[in-house]
Every structure is written in structure tokens, then in C-alpha cells.
Amino acid sequence: MIPVKINHLSFSRNSHVVFNDVNISIDPGKVTAIMGPSGTGKTTLLRLIGAQLRPDAGQILVGDQDIHRLSQKELYLARRKMGMLFQNAALFTNLSVFENVAFPLREHTQLSESMIRRIVLMKLQAVGLRGARDLMPSELSGGMSRRVALARAIALDPQLIMYDEPFTGQDPISMAVLVKLIKDLNTILGITSVIVSHDVPETSSISDYIYLISDGKVAGKGSPAEVSVDSSPEVKQFMHGLPDGVVPFHYPAKDYREDILS
């Protein structure tokens, strides 16, 4: 149960400003959703929290530690408390499904083989893939890989877990199961959960608090009920999926015709 506090965060990729003075506070033991159109930097934000990227300015506190000021060793210790579900699953392609889920257990615990087996099967059962344990990652569909990755991320029962678009590519049934699983993990184990998503209804249904990011800034925040009736144009456009409005559909580009002619 660790809180995350993001203070005055700024970050740019090359010349493209991804975040400009963003403040976000993630309460311990709650489900916080980070939403926003694709390309606004949701994945980037998770990478910043996991200290795989360094901010240009500002700080990120995980628990009471400034994650970017830790020594290499402290950082590796801090990361063991965090689980992360990657957008592309990021399974180890040379290990079977079972071994992928067992990996963190083998690395960080001294559990016996039979204990590891039991835990892995339990986690795989939770994501509905116990039967797929002997498959290799290349034999899984995108949605299945992501569920295996979820089982792996929760193998060690982390205190903070970050889900990068967990619902993308899921059929309605597994979607419902995942939504329930994420909520259960949060209520039963009290894991602080961060969900990055643009699936508005699913995410709203399980989150306690929502941040809406757009154009490098926090465009709206509040409980799902508050956000859904927010009157600011960006929030309204995103939450209700309107094609035209202040949030542009296009990634910033030079003039269309100039591009075509050149």
C-alpha cells in the first residue's frame, strides 16, 4: 500500500513536450485511472514512475522515496515492490507461459518448487489461462499474452501495480473477468493500482479517481461521477467520444498539402 506523488513533472521527447508541469497524486490502496487520447504520454508516465525514464524537471515520490534520486541498488529494491503490465505484454519469449509467471518467484524468493507450482497455477487460474501453461509466448494471441503478463505482474503480490491498457484486445468475456480481477486485487490485497486506459466505461466502473491527461497537462480530475459530468470541453469530448472538439485527432504535423507535395 504505497502512495505515488508526482510533483511538477515536465518531460520532453526530442522537441516534443510530453508533460508540462503535471501534478498527480495516487492514493494508497485506491484504483487511480490515467486516461487520455493515444499519444498523450500515458505509457511514458508509467515509465517515468518505474524510473525507466528520467524527468526533465519535477519529482516522483513512490512511497516516500524520490524514485529518480535512488542509487542503482535502492532502485532495484524499490522496483520489486512495483508490478507493471506492459502494453505489449513483454513476455520472455524464450520461456513458456508457466516459466514466465514463475520467473519473479524464482528470482526473488526461496520457495520450494511445489510451492512455486501452486502459486503459478493459482495466478494463471485467475486470468483463465491455466490450461495454456505449456504454450510458448509466440503461440498466444495478443489478448492472451496480456493476461499472462498480468499473472506475471501479480506473481509477487506487489504493493503498487501499473496496468498499461489492460483491456485492449480483450473479448467482452475476458474483459469483464479482467475488470473484476483488477478490482478484486485492489480490494482484497489493498494493492495501489494505476490503470492507464482509454476504455472509458470499463475504467470508470472500477476506478476511485480519474486523471484525464491531454496535451501535456492534467485536463480534468475527480471521481468517475464527477468527471463524467465535467463541463470542460476536453473532458467532455473525451469521456463521451465526440469526434470534433478541442482535442485534435491529428498528431501535430506540418501542413497537409506541403507534406504531400514535398
Next chain:
Amino acid sequence: MARSANITWEREQSCLRLMGDWLCTTLGKLPATLDKLSFPRHTSFMVDASSIEKLDTAGAWMMHRYFSQLKAFNYSFEVQGLNPTHQLLLDRIEAQSSHIRVPEHPQSPPLLPFIGREFVQKVLHFLEFHSFIGLALATFKQWFKPKNIQWNSILKMIEETGCKALPIIGLLSFLIGIVLAYQMGLQLRDYSANAYIVDFSGLAILREFGPLITAIIVAGRTGSAFTAQIGIMKINEEIDALRTFGLSPVERLVLPRIFGLLVAIPLLTVWADAFGIMGCMFMANHMLDISYMDFLKRFQEVVPLKTYTLGLIKTPVFAVLIAQVGCFQGFQVAYSADSVGSQTTRSVVQSIFLIIITDAFFSVLYSWQGL
């Protein structure tokens, strides 16, 4: 079957007729036709588009551009017979294109800044490589506690890079031995100094060819594999996943590869030495009538142990170079398949380059020390 786009001027009817399929794939010769087309100035005429059967964006764009040119030259004309759906496409293109200027011609970048940029990039790359070596060394500290050592991975690397390379290295060294003995034999026979083939081949194979051939083959076979493996793991975010489990990718991926090669390359060199000498023996027997027994007897007498050890001393250095360059280039892979290819090439070229430089360095060092 799509017909190619065409345009003709029909003088009798004062009519410009557009024909065929105006598609991306069939536009081909149209620009040339347009350039050649001539008709009297200051006439007003009709454009008959009714024979156009298919039109796509490229075709509509071409049509729009041509019409704009005509308008710019003050021709007055009227378009007729354009299919309503085609008209829709053309209107859309016109609407999109209303707000712009034509961009300036891009200038080719001047030479001097280009050279400067390349130079700075090379220097940065060089520094990065050094910091990577430093990182590997710093990470190595963790292995001072024997329980941290990744024995499994090291053994797997030895199997992968050592055992599986035995056939190819054996064969190539044998062939090099044959080639070398043949060339030397030609000269020695002229001077009736046949027996010296043993001295020369011992020296050449043990000191130079064995270690060098091994290192170069391993660089091509294993260094490239290291780059590709790590690069693909990076694209697949597996490296990030390792980090989130609180594990250091350098410790997990780089150290086992370095230590695997540190064991494999010296052993492979011994193997290459043996096969190289066998190649020489075979050729000496064939060409210079030196029996296998005589060859080995003389070998013992004239080739000192020092020759063998001086060759072997170089091999751990080669091993570290190949592993470091291979892994470093793997971590340099950006998020695309193209980049895996180019970094792999780079990895092989750089390791072979460094191997040869190191070998030359050792030669200078040895001669300096009078060895």
C-alpha cells in the same frame, strides 16, 4: 484489366478527352503526355471526362493539378461528364488543397556540417561504449558473492557459442592449414628446405592464425547473435520487464555472455590450433613427402611452448571484445526491425575491426619485448 490513363486533344470538337482508368497504378505515362499536349492559346473548350471509368485519389490529384495549371494560363474550359462519385473525390481534393503554398526545394545538406556531425556522433558512440564497459565492470561486483553467479546461463552460453561452433571452426582451420602449407611448401621446395614447413606452420598457426580465425568466426557467428538477441528483447520490452522485476539487464544478459565467451574462445582456439596443424601435416605429407610421424617429431623439437602460450594469451581479450561489442550494439537497437539489422552488421564489423587492431597491438608488444 485496368487501362492506362490517357488524354487527347480533339481539334474538330475543341474538346480535351480524358480516358482510361485514372488510378495510382495506371497513371504512369500521363505526366509525359500532359507535357507534350498542345492546343491553341486563348480558346475556350470542353473537357470531356465521361470516358473515365475509374478514379482514385492519385488520379484526382493529377487531374486537379492539371486543371489548376490550365486555369493559371488563362484557359477557360468546362468539365463535363464526370461521374458524380468521381466529382465528389475531385471536390474533396480541391477543398483540401485550398490553403497552401508550394514548399521550397529542399537543399542537400552542406558537406562541412555533415562531417562535423558524423565526427561528434562517432566520438559520442565511443564514449558510450566505454561507459558500457564500465557498467559491466561495476555490475561484475555483484558476482563476487558466488551465489549470485548465473551458472546456468554461463553454461548455456558455453554450449551455444563453444560446443556448437566446433565443427565449423575445425573445418575452417583445417582448410587454412592446407592453404598455408601449400603456399609455404611451394617456396620451401625450391630451396630444398622441406623440413622447415614444420617450423613455419607451427609459428603461423599457433601464434596468429588459430587465435585470429577463431575470434573472427566467433565474432561473425556469436557477436551478431548477441546483438540480435538483445536487440529483439529490447524491442519486445523484455529488458524493461527485467528491470521492473528489480533485475539488472547487464547482470542477466551481458555478464553470462562475457564469461561464456571467456571460457569458449580459448578452448576453441586450442581446437583450431590442432586442426590447423593437421591441415599443414596433410599438405606437408602430400606435397613435400614429410610423413606424419616425422612432422610431429620435428614439431616437438622446433616449436617451443612459448609460441603456443603467446597465441593463447590474446584470446581472453578477444572474448571480452566480442561479447562487449555484441551486447553494446544490442542495447543500441532502437525500436524497429531495421535497427536490429543495422546494429548487427555494425557489431560484426566493429568486433572484427577491434580484433585485428588488438592482434596488431599484441604483435607490436611481443616484438618490443623480444618474444
